[in-house]
Amino acid sequence: MSGPRDTITSAVRGAVQGVAGKVGEVVGRRSSGAQQTLTVGRPVDDVAALWRDPAAVRQALGDAGTVEADGDRWTWRLARPGSDDPVEWRTTLVEGGPSTAFPGSSVVLRWSDPDDGSEAASELVVVLREAPQDLGTEQVVRLDLPVPDLAAGALALALGYRARALVMTGEVPTITPQPAGRSADR
């Protein structure tokens, strides 16, 4: 039997397989979550605005998938390995202010499926807090998804990195649809 969690797992695996596969180690122990923190040289408000904007998040997702929002309901379509059909992940965005779970945070954004009450429910959490020395914002991206550490870490980094690039420069670094040369399978 494959439940929604398995489907999401497989979708996220698909989304990150490009990256994690290249790193060369997709199997590994399951992680309870991957976290990647990056400092973004812009105020918390600017970074928060990006994460609240579905179009911007869609850009940050890149080849990992896409997302549409209707109010606080965000529907993610994540790329799946070996299939043209993406898998759907329906979430609700819940925004919180300073949280005791994340000391020093000023904004916490959490996407999860409100109907999945299980302890192991999948979620994406973005925590923003002011960085010291006027360095801007410390942006924590946490993926609580049952994928191997490395794969989840790679997706969390890719997402956070692209979001930072978008806030800092107005674009996401890309080589798609133009890889270094012809594609390897040609």
Add this chain to the structure above:
Amino acid sequence: MRALVWNGVNDLAVETVDDPTLLNPHDVVLRVGLTVTCGSDLHFIDGYLPGMRPGDVFGHEFMGEVVEVGSQVSRTEVGDRVTVPSFVSCGECWYCSRGMPSLCDTTNPNAALQQPVLGYPGGGIYGYTHPFGGYQGSHAEYVRVPFGDVNCFTVPEDVTDVQALFASDALATGYTGAVFCDVQPGDTVAVFGAGGVGLMAAASARALGAGRTIVVDRFPERLAIARAQGSEVLDYTEVDSVQEALREMTGGRGPDSVVEAVGMEGHGTGVQHVVDRAKQAVRASTDRATPLREAIMACRKGGVVSVLGVYGLTDSFPMAMVTNKGLTIRSAQQFGQTHMAAMLEHVRAGRIDPTPLATHTMPLEESVEGYRLFKEKEDGCVRAVFRP
């Protein structure tokens, strides 16, 4: 368009590939005027550096003419004759705004591939291995340049295409390495390696005030270029010990700083070298680090060792010498954008001239042979320049 592609270890070919297009609003597309071999390419051509994929267009040292600009490009215009440093800078991040463009925090599309290795991913580079971004390279008729306003530098009229070409990488790297030496007027700077990078490091050190530069290599034609540009030279195959020779040449003090411009395929002599070669042959180690160790041994106490050569996970690193001699080690991938204005000014004033590096110029269609000449250092080849 036609382009030189990497199909596997020591397997290159000129093929037809898709033309690049504008992908992002700050992009520009150049028609490549000149593009050139670099010692860094040898590392993946020879298979010592992983991360290339069959069909990759490579090359990262180039100049050309702007033919297309993205919607957010404001200063760069179609028709501009420009030179472009090898690393992609965004001009906005913490590193780019502090003069360290190759450490850019935003321009590596494959940052997640590089983080496991470096901890903190660096910037993207054209036509190199995928952990460095996977951007299409310059050995082609056209190349896409991200952040055109940050990375394209208009070439002054009195600077030639060939000079502008080398400002992209060989000079940019040598200059970066010379700046690391913190040259004081009259200093003596030794340079290991008389390839394009080493020759430009020596010329830059003199432009920055060095009184003496001593270039170490074994190829007479390369040493001849160094001599013609004002350096003293040392053929390391003619001395028992480079370190002793340099000490004797400097009144027993040693060079104030030493630039290492050789890299992981360095050639050497002696027992340690035999061990290094054996390890490299069975891929137990990627490096033959003889010149790096010699640079550390040769530098005077309290001096700077500026490492430009590219290494992997070097073992047998003589840390005791670094500590006991109070050395400072500096290294980076070049900071071309930071130094471009100064470099072009030195070139215009005739204090630095990269022209002699272009020993061979040929059509792109002949670039496979160009790489062979360059790699084997045949026919006095210092750099093979391609005209697409």
